[in-house]
Amino acid sequence: xxxxxxxxxxxxxxxxxxxxxxxxxxxxxxxxxxxxxxxxxxxxxxxxxxxxxxxxxxxxxxxxxxxxxxxxxxxxxxxxxxxxxxxxxxxxxxxxxxxxxxxxxxxxxxxxxxxxxxxxxxxxxxxxxxxxxxxxx
Numbered sequence: 001x002x003x004x005x006x007x008x009x010x011x012x013x014x015x016x017x018x019x020x021x022x023x024x025x026x027x028x029x030x031x032x033x034x035x036x037x038x039x040x041x042x043x044x045x046x047x048x049x050x051x052x053x054x055x056x057x058x059x060x061x062x063x064x065x066x067x068x069x070x071x072x073x074x075x076x077x078x079x080x081x082x083x084x085x086x087x088x089x090x091x092x093x094x095x096x097x098x099x100x101x102x103x104x105x106x107x108x109x110x111x112x113x114x115x116x117x118x119x120x121x122x123x124x125x126x127x128x129x130x131x132x133x134x135x136x137x
Contacts, residue, residue, distance in 0.1 A: 005110075014072065017072055020056055024056060027055055027056070031051075032113065035054075035055065037055060038119075040121075045062065069093060072090070073090050074089050079135055084133050086108070088105060088106070089105070
């Protein structure tokens with residue numbers, strides 16, 4: 001099951017690279033109906049997002065300052081279990097106005113239940129994320 005959680009984690013982030021309509025279709029079978037995302041206070045957005053539509057809104061809010069074709073990329077799986085995945089991921093592209101390269105990184109934990117993602121939280125540091133799942137670095 002741990003590998004299943006890692007695969008779901010990757011699929012969720014990869015759906016962020018799809019056009020909105022396709023992203024909704026790709027995410028629907030992966031997210032629990034009450035799925036929610038909470039960002040780190042220092043993230044591009046510190047708002048919380050709810051449900052499938054909220055997840056796409058989260059993606060749109062994060063990519064707002066990027067030129068088209070910004071992409072989400074899983075950089076590392078830090079810890080995993082049947083119940084969660086702790087990973088480092090990036091949003092990579094260029095600034096919409098400046099054209100300068102942008103490479104933003106986050107640490108996130110996605111929790112799973114019943115074969116679907118139930119909620120996700122973004123953290124400022126690896127230690128905070130590991131602590132959230134009962135692990136110490």
